[in-house]
Amino acid sequence: MAQDQHRSARTLETVARACDVIDTLDALGGAGVTEVATELDIAKSSAHAYLNTLREKRFVVKKGHQYHLSLEFLYLGKSVRHRHVLFAHGKSVVDQLASESGEYVHLMAEQHGLERNVYKVAGENAVGDTYHTAKERKTDFLHFTSTGKAVLAHLPESRVRDIVDTHGLLQKTENTITDLETLFEELETVRNRGYAVNDEEEVKGIRAVGAPIRNANGTVLGAISVSGPSSRFTGEYLHKEVPHMVKEAANVTEASINMSDASQSL
């Protein structure tokens, strides 16, 4: 059933289903046994067993007859973030960039071919992140964001093809790049000028500039972006000032990472 493209390593159905239960509880914001059972198309007794086990393991809490994800996830999330390389070396840089630019700043990592924000800060005049505060997930593709394109530009071509095969090229606005040919051209441009521009490709009225963060081997780890209203993001500001700030911030982060890498690898 779960046979993937490459010869699939073994997967445990029970574990996979437990993950589905977690996803379902998140999607529904809590649910009862029957609800979970119908949602995942399994027997009530099975759903009950899954929920009960997750509860005993403290990943789920039960309020009355409703099951919810527990605050354990908040702790795990914090833990993951604090240990992440980009957070460790990028947080202060991002904070500074936000106060310097006054705009919204994102620190992003790629995982499983998707965009994952490690950290984000709103500068004083920040605009435009109210979209996706709640539902930020599932549609976090790489091809319509500045950070995403900055990352894609520095991944091996084969990897980019894999990612597009897996996730497709969803159209979010009329500016979204929706075919592979155009995407590769765009990535070429990104590589040449050293930064990526999101020209209302995800949300109308919002532009962004993103620069990649790479380690000493040239492997891309993520990206930093500055975003704001299209009205403000034009001309010199969009094509000179912002790129300059963003690239600088990315470079500083890279330097910090490479220094600690160098000291560790001895």
Added chain:
Amino acid sequence: MAQDQHRSARTLETVARACDVIDTLDALGGAGVTEVATELDIAKSSAHAYLNTLREKRFVVKKGHQYHLSLEFLYLGKSVRHRHVLFAHGKSVVDQLASESGEYVHLMAEQHGLERNVYKVAGENAVGDTYHTAKERKTDFLHFTSTGKAVLAHLPESRVRDIVDTHGLLQKTENTITDLETLFEELETVRNRGYAVNDEEEVKGIRAVGAPIRNANGTVLGAISVSGPSSRFTGEYLHKEVPHMVKEAANVTEASINMSDASQSL
């Protein structure tokens, strides 16, 4: 094997083990197959299967030969927090209390008999939360914090006994309450005066004042606390001013919750 005190509902060992894998990855901050296998005392091939499944489900990422928890947990954590009643109604109150008092303010919920912080803010003169930024978990018991005691004071006695049976009364400092008798007396005091005091019971040099948050039924949902250095937390400040602020904040939160409950239950 996993027969618990009360007649145990069914649990799935595969799911339980998957949870253990997640806990292990968190505890070790990433690990290899062999490491996980020895840690959990299972076969290498099994550990591999678990890790592979969690990776396919995007809860785990693989960097070289190291497996780490993915940023998915960061998203789930945020989602859980944003949906939590206490956060929804308490965040603004806590923010205000922090700027008003200048101290550290915690918004806490009880889950599985443990202390779980939903939100916390440092006021301008805040001191003393650097302990447990990283390793805050596992030892988060209720009996040595102001929030924990505030909550315990309003749980049914039987529930308190259950919790103590399960988690014990770990001694953290010389002031920690370590026997049930004394604990019940303390909880009585807390109930009578309406707030709990943590007198260096968790960490030497830190005192705190906590007040419970209860819904219209009288069920306790959590607590709010203000904490700071013992040098500053004395006399009138400790026994009048801070309790007044904390109780006020808790009451405002309660009111907000009860209003939305009332409107929903019709």
Added chain:
DNA sequence: AAAATTGTTTCCCAAATGCGAACAGCTATA
């Protein structure tokens, strides 16, 4: 008061998992 929910428990068989062992790939060591 009856009917329709939902959650919980039981039991058995098919199926999924755990394990051991073999294999592959890499690193350190002689």
Added chain:
DNA sequence: TATAGCTGTTCGCATTTGGGAAACAATTTT
């Protein structure tokens, strides 16, 4: 450079475990 000792990965088989149907309990609705 060869060898030993690590890793991670794959395979096949015996066995345990989880899935499901149905009965039961506990509410809620009609």
